[in-house]
Amino acid sequence: MIKNTKQNYLNHPRGIMSWLLTVDHKRIGLMYLVSGILFFFMGGLLALVMRFELAAPGNDIISNEIYNNAYTLHGAIMIFLFIIPAIPGALGNILLPLMVGAKDVAFPRLNLASFYIYSFGALFALYTIVNGGVDTGWTFYTPYSTQSSSNVVPMTLGIFIIGFSSILTGLNFIATVHKMRIPGLTWYKLPLFVWALYGTSLVQITATPVLAITMVLLMLERFLGIGIFDPALGGDPVLYQHFFWFYSHPAVYIMILPAFGIISEIIPVHSRKKIWGYKFIAYSTLSIAFIGFLVWGHHMFTSGQSVFSQIVFSFITYFVGIPTGVKIFSWILTMYKGQVSFTPPMLYALAFLFLFTIGGLTGIFLGAVALDIHLHDTYFVVAHFHYVMQGGTIVAFLGGLHHWWPKSFGVMYNQTIANIAALGVFIGFNGTFFPQFLLGLRGMPRRYATYDEQFVELHSYSTFWSGILGISIFIAVMNLFWSFMKKNKVDPGSNPWGGMTLEWTHTSSPPHPHNFEEEPVLQHGPYDYDKVIVQKTYKK
Amino acid sequence: MLDRLTEFFFPKQVSTFASEIDSLYFFIFYSSVALFFIVVFGMLYLSIKYRHRKGEELKLTSSKAHSNLLESLFFIIPLILVSITFVWGIRAYLKMVIVPDDAIEIKVTGVSWFWTFDYPDGGQTLNELVVPSNTPVKLVLSSKDVLHSFFIPVMRSKMDCLPNRYNVMWFDATKEGVYDIFCTEYCGTGHSQMGAKVIVMRPAQYEEWALELGADDDSIPLDELGAKLYTQKACNTCHTEDGSALVGPSFLQTSQMYEQERVFDDGTSSIIDDNYVRNSILEPQTQIVAGYQGVMPTYQGLLNDRELDALITYIKSLDGDSQI
């Protein structure tokens, strides 16, 4: 079925212009991947600078100003330049058309435009960095952000522009899922990663416009003093917070839903088992995306909103928790009576289950209003969202990269090194962020460049392990890219994990320039390990 | 046992509602630990028990992928747990928002980067909130500039300070002592130095203290008063006495440069003398030392003439040699 051709999207056509002007979703995906990883390292480096500054109290390495710039840029880069655009942009772009059996996304030229809009927005972010940074926090709370003399406008402009890229990618993906599936590929036969991207895209096209308008109002506030958010002109800073979180809470789901999708692919394939509760996982993706729009107020429990709002937001918040919990149990039960292999992708998936469970459960603490008042804006919150964003999303992203690497690029990395790095990420991550829960409980506020003596012990643990975490991530990513250098080519017909979805069964590794030699015909569902034996084929 | 655990996780419990919040914490904590162990145990058990053994052939696996009983359990057990959490959270929260009628009212104002406290019978303190024990205290919070947030960990309470409206929080301190106050809403360069202390006194002692407040203390010499004001009025947040530059120039540098010329960011300059120092405290935005940002708030109304004299004397008394 898979023809052994030498021609694939990486080598055909050749030349730099064929890359810069490509409308091939796989090439665009690869470009997103490279830029995303660069920003990931940039954000990670900033994180390490902060951690080393915080190893001891006082301003030992950097001043308050530089620290404030570092944490702002760390957040803004990681969220707006890496996690939100790069994960759907890279893995989503490469895989979505393959998974639905299409030759490309619905609007290939628009897809390229999205990438360039993203790059254009990223230029503003880079300009911000070289021009002295921005010190408001990634949340840009007014009135500090309307008064700060740092580069608020270039940064918000960059975010505004990247928002368009996000909206256009979302539109493209939704249209692709709705209209580009091959005949016979019904909704319930879609791989769950497609469902996850669909949910993500829905949030992208509905929430991002509100962020865009918020950023515009913030810029106008600085240019014209329009007075909507500035208390000195009769405006209201709390209104800004409502606007901002109305986008940024759903943005959390833009960041985590693709991770859910990746895990829903890795676990059944590497356990060779039908996924537990397919329909539940599919629908909970959509319901989480929807409920995500109704809980933004839980970021504002200490802002002085009415008691009634506090109660309502706390109540709805728990309704995100329950479907998420059922998903975790479904992933675990998938392994029941399977044939589980401890491959690098599977190790990342197991690490995800461990870390994301902690991230999710600590969210329950923060949803209880009375307790949140103590924990709000402390290191408990920092630890919580890093367990979700890094322990959840980034660990799943690394798992996804290891899972689809041989498929996407036709090369296999060193699996032993990958396993060791995965372990290092897991241990280093827990070592870095677990002490931060305790710091928060004991009252350590976030966004502090220096701190009280009483917190020194926990901070120094955190710093020590952050070094291990940083090195492990670096090794994991380098190990992946190293596979290109050493020409670890796999046979174009390989299916090293025995995957059942179209990208594994119907196209070569790396895929054909137009995805499939001929239009695929669906023979089984995405996880029918109870009906068909797919061999693991892997030849160098 | 529980006390030891509470001490491990939390700072002291000083407010009346602290213990209830901590109990809520432990309820969620133990439920979470239980759920977490189910997850981790299930994950390890299933992955190891059903691992693909070396040499074992790939086979068709079970088609079991659904169980009404299990799925209902996954739904119902967490639902019960979060319902309890929700109700508990709200109950405890209502105690935190309903202020007793007999509470004494203190006005708290956040200014970048210090706190001022205005007491019901007049008088003001800076960065030191003095309250009586076993008496409800109502704080009315606001900000002079950007957002701040007033956090007393031992009271388990926190509230944002906004520039355009008043927020309220209250507590009833149960133990005398001196405890930390932090600013928890990012407010710029000096955010991490915007700390203060809450001093809880026996009510009788508080009465006495409140009477003395505002009465000028003429007995202590100027330079000693200046040294006291240096920390009391939060000068030390931004100005060191050892020559190192923080947000603003070090007082030691100013002292060493007395009678010399200082250059400002607009290119002008002036000789450092008593008038210059006084003007820098009262109208800090008019002469900003080159290389620094003009972020200092005015101390107009926060210092009387004697206190200004004291600070000037104190700055002049700083001597580099004795410090090193």
Add this chain to the structure above:
Amino acid sequence: MAHHNPDAPSHLKHYFHDVNQQYETSKFAMWAFILTEVLTFAGLFVAYIVYRSWYPDMFVDAHKLLDVNKGLMNTIVLITSSLTMALAIWAIQKNNKKLSVFMLLATFIFALVFLGIKFLEYSHKFEVGQLPGEFYSYMGPDAVHLNNPHIFFSIYFIMTGLHGLHVAIGMGLIAWLVYSTQKGNLTSEYYTPMEMIGIFWHLVDLIWIYLFPLFYLIG
């Protein structure tokens, strides 16, 4: 890559099966885009609602400074342009190229008239200082001083400005349609771009139909 089917029409992109799939995809994406647009304006409508509920009297007083006649004229102009847009599509369906181009040109001119009237309104406001935020300096006899009237004008300028920007973008798209239709690229066989831009144009009209009463006819 050439399409599998050599008989496929030239406007069919190779990654679609057939014309119908391509058309359905475009239409679907267009409606999704409309949803995005609606949400963009929704953010501003929320700001409007919040401030109107805080300062109801100020809104009523400040709205009197707007020129209802010009607003009404613009409403009529824009509704008419929606009609001509629809007629352009109807004409191309009947393969009447001439009429279609004529109707598109009419739509374009109505849009121009709309922006012209808007320009007159804006320039008057600039002259007398009915401007957003810090620049509000109106001192006329009917001036509103209480409760931050500059916020009314901030919201007015941002919303009508964003809407005006959409009108301008729409004009660019319609100009392109005139060119394509004239060249014969759009026919009764394939006129998807015209239909999509038509949907966009109706949205622009619809938003104005909300903006007009909310700014000009309150109180």
